[in-house]
Amino acid sequence: MAYKTHPSTPPSRTYVHLPCGTRATIADGPESGLDENDVDLQPHSLLSNPLQRFSGRTACSHCNQFRPVQEFAWVDTNETIAAFRERWAERAPFWARMVYTPAGTLVIWGGSTAVGLLLGLLSSQVISSWWVIGLLAFVGMVVGFFVGMIILEPILALVFRLAYQVEDPRQLI
Numbered sequence: 559m560a561y562k563t564h565p566s567t568p569p570s571r572t573y574v575h576l577p578c579g580t581r582a583t584i585a586d587g588p589e590s591g592l593d594e595n596d597v598d599l600q601p602h603s604l605l606s607n608p609l610q611r612f613s614g615r616t617a618c619s620h621c622n623q624f625r626p627v628q629e630f631a632w633v634d635t636n637e638t639i640a641a642f643r644e645r646w647a648e649r650a651p652f653w654a655r656m657v658y659t660p661a662g663t664l665v666i667w668g669g670s671t672a673v674g675l676l677l678g679l680l681s682s683q684v685i686s687s688w689w690v691i692g693l694l695a696f697v698g699m700v701v702g703f704f705v706g707m708i709i710l711e712p713i714l715a716l717v718f719r720l721a722y723q724v725e726d727p728r729q730l731i
Contacts, residue, residue, distance in 0.1 A: 567726045571602055572633040573616075580620035581633060586728075605639055607727035608646035609658040609718065635731065646722070646730055654721035658714065666713060667706035674702020 570585035584602045604612055605627070615624040616639070627639040635642070647655065656662050678698025679691065719725060 567728045571606070571728070573605075573630045573639060574633055575618040575621065575625065576629050576631055576638075577625075578618060578620050580618055582617070582619060603727055605643075606730055607718070608643040608730070609650060609655060609721070610727075611658065611660075614640075642730075650721040654717050657717045663710065666710055667703060670706030670709065671699050671702040674698035674700070674705070677702075 570583050572581055572583045574581045584605065586602045604610055605616065613624075615626055616630055617624050618630075627643070629638075631638045632642060637645075657666075675695055675698050678695035718727065722730065724730065
């Protein structure tokens, strides 16, 4: 998810793999200096967003393995990434945590799809041919599904702002 960069957003953050002591600095976008397809590091915004689901693992370049985030700590606070994410997740209201779940995503997509289907079915007030009504209902449902996909990211960004009063998860410390 892309966030609008705020002046107080740190462009990068460094973590250390506690078992071996290797440090890695993560960033997003052009600041990272990494190829977009490089899977060695999780993006800064993903590790920093306590509501965003992810694998729970990040990479250690020295060990050449993906390891659980419990083994990594932010250098600036000495807090493990797992503890950081848990602490901030607990501060979010229940409804915000729910929106970020797969069920929340389905509700957003399903709601927009249902609105599209309903609009297609409402056309039956004007059209009396059942196959045209069915076609309009199907088209409305498909359009509603794609509208749901388009509005999902702005809804998630709004929920994040309402839950934490910051524009970007990278601002959480």
